Amino acid sequence: MRLAREVLVDELTPLLPPERQLDARLAAAAIAIALREAAAGDEPALAVAAELARLYGLEAPQDPGRGEEMLRRFAGDLRAGALAGPRERGVRKVLWRLTLAKLREGNPKFLAANGFEV
């Protein structure tokens, strides 16, 4: 994948007409995201799930699928206003962790541009 991206960026993109170079750059960006996601594995999702489990007083899940379920419950509770009050601090902690984890894979440059460690 890494080699495919290098060939695309360094060798193929310059050969394309200018109006197609944006598509090539987008394709390279998509490959870069996939590479970062593959390198990170399930760890970021499980770390968020562990934080959520702490918030709800549950055992941390080992299965990323269970983490997705918890995220859905969390979103529903936020809409319903069920987590206001003393749990607000824990809520924000989860939201930060979730967002930073997503951006580390999706757009670390943006994270860095906003002053966060990548």
Add this chain to the structure above:
Amino acid sequence: MAGTPSRPSDERSPRKEALARFLAAASGATSVEITRFERLQGGSVAENWALDASFWGGSMAGEARLVLRTPSPTRLASSLSPAAQFAILKAAFAAGVTVPEPLFASGEEGPLGKPFFIMRRVEGTAGAQQITRDPRIEAASDRIAETLGRELARIHRIRPPRADLSFLPPYDEVAAERQIAGFRASLDRHGAPRPVLEWAMAWLERHVPPLVPAVLCHHDFRTGNYMLEGTRLTGILDWEFAGWGDPHEDIGWFCSKGWRFARLDREAGGIADRAPFYRGYEAEGEGAVDPARVRFWEVLASVRWAMLALEQSDRYMKGGEKNLDLALTGRRATECELELLMLLDPGGYA
């Protein structure tokens, strides 16, 4: 503009011929020859076509460089019709806003079989990356921001009731709540959980500012939607989301981080600090900018941008539209979520 243009030996097509007949009838010309008709790059909700034409007689006699704008097949449901955009553009032009002069409009019964309107073509670039990176623009950034503030205030001088804009839905005390409800419905259609957006929408619901008298809001007034020729503003573009609203809605949208492109540090559209933009706005006498109201609308802007990004990516994820740009746009929702956390929980990440 006078004189008799020479007739070009351009390729003819039934569509161009029909369009030429439409232009002749609309302008009172005895004859019109279209010398260029080609689609311009960009525009996911609308198609813009460069249209050069020679007019013999009538109100447009001579050569004209025009743009024909028509909805793209992938227009957003919230986009105004071409006829509505044409009416708004006419109102803005009459109010002294720097916009391309609106000239003619047609419905589905017209020469293209779909609605469109035609305006004069303005010169320059709207490229946001270019505008936020160009050192020549940087040298004039305060003046440009002040000009944009003045332009926005002129738009906001258009107020209801207006018979010519009676098609716009009224602005009322539940307008913000209605937007939030729309975002939630959109999020439900998207399907994947987005806790940050839910949390931000709950904040918005608790902080809706009191109603102010409605003004015409552009609703997409931002870098990327105005043209600069060098450092001179030549046109405010893309009016398909315009409607009555709180003036701070446009100010918050312009300043939100999603529209700063290469310069996140420049809070007024990636080109300048807020001060010159606000100064220009206030100089037109449309009232003082209220930072607390701007903050509310800036939070809403980040939610709105995130929702637009998710809707765009769903065109690929759910609609099967093969477009890499659309597919990747969904990722930008997370950038909006970071901004929401930075706005609503500053310093919260330690």
